[in-house]
Amino acid sequence: MKKSIKTLLISGLCLNFALSSTAYADGIVDAITYDETSITALSTSSSFSDISGHWAESKILEAIDLGIVSGYTDKTFRPDKQVTRAEFATFLTNAIKVTSTTTQNFKDVQTDDWFYGQVQKSVAVGIFGGYTDNTFKPGNLITRQEAAKAISGTITTANIDGDGAIYMKDYSKVHDWAKPFVNVVFNKGYMMGYNGYYRPVDGLTRAEAVKIIYDILDNENIEYGFNITNNGESYESAVVVGDLNILSSVGSGTVYINDVIVLGNINIIADKVSSVVLSDVKVRNVVVQNKLNPVKITCSSNINIENAILSANATIVKLGDNIQIKNTIIQ
Numbered sequence: 001m002k003k004s005i006k007t008l009l010i011s012g013l014c015l016n017f018a019l020s021s022t023a024y025a026d027g028i029v030d031a032i033t034y035d036e037t038s039i040t041a042l043s044t045s046s047s048f049s050d051i052s053g054h055w056a057e058s059k060i061l062e063a064i065d066l067g068i069v070s071g072y073t074d075k076t077f078r079p080d081k082q083v084t085r086a087e088f089a090t091f092l093t094n095a096i097k098v099t100s101t102t103t104q105n106f107k108d109v110q111t112d113d114w115f116y117g118q119v120q121k122s123v124a125v126g127i128f129g130g131y132t133d134n135t136f137k138p139g140n141l142i143t144r145q146e147a148a149k150a151i152s153g154t155i156t157t158a159n160i161d162g163d164g165a166i167y168m169k170d171y172s173k174v175h176d177w178a179k180p181f182v183n184v185v186f187n188k189g190y191m192m193g194y195n196g197y198y199r200p201v202d203g204l205t206r207a208e209a210v211k212i213i214y215d216i217l218d219n220e221n222i223e224y225g226f227n228i229t230n231n232g233e234s235y236e237s238a239v240v241v242g243d244l245n246i247l248s249s250v251g252s253g254t255v256y257i258n259d260v261i262v263l264g265n266i267n268i269i270a271d272k273v274s275s276v277v278l279s280d281v282k283v284r285n286v287v288v289q290n291k292l293n294p295v296k297i298t299c300s301s302n303i304n305i306e307n308a309i310l311s312a313n314a315t316i317v318k319l320g321d322n323i324q325i326k327n328t329i330i331q
Helices: 057-065 085-095 116-124 144-152 176-187 206-219
Strands: 015-024 027-036 226-228 234-241 244-246 254-268 275-288 296-299 303-310 315-318 323-330
Touching: 057 206, 085 116, 085 144, 085 206, 144 176, 144 206, 226 234, 296 303, 315 323
Parallel strands: 226 244, 234 254, 244 254, 254 275, 275 296, 275 303, 296 315, 303 323
Antiparallel strands: 015 027
């Protein structure tokens, strides 16, 4: 179901920065040292001097008028300025109103950094993660394939199978870990290519970020928490920011959850529900609240669960393909 965009705010970032070349595993990138300055919110489309005739002008104007983004104090929007990992994490978490947080002690993210809170939120809901050396690399320019991975954590993906981006002339440059994400966002139309090229390791500009975020808000069914209350209810095609709760009022029947991203928990509160059937579901935690609940959780296909926290009597049945459950914890 398509929902209208609500007025949201992505804080405009007005930053002075110095560039220096730094070597990482993927090559040479620009390390950015920030000097955050005060920001004057410019909220009308006539405020900016550098977007007239830009390919994303209409999206930028709509996003500005809706209060989704703001510009810089010199009355520019800088649509072609590339976006860092910290900025994109901020854009996404602010856009979909993430409130969950965590305390991940990255070596290069300090509590007094302007992006600290939004980085923690992005990690808490699984949109972003860190590197094996316990860094986040907040100042690195985000690549298009990295952005595709982050975006895929905020959109529904049922019936979007296939290697849509495989026909891009540079598809061989897409890293193997990124191919599922690149194909999903390509097939949904959120991140396409340039004249037959995907440019997976290129940066993402502010204009591109605005277009992507605007399209996500316009096309995804975003719910801010949801309670399933009816026996036999089928909950479908939604991005839940918060928890999806199965309440006792469902009785002893079966609940169906299909094509749903949950940026929180699926809490099985109902202690008599016999079965919960999942299909095309990504969720941080599935939690059986009653430690004696014998509920059967059926994973049909395309399931990604970080933690399954079960009662001693609960069971998980895997019927389909692509079922990933990282941790199973018996209470």
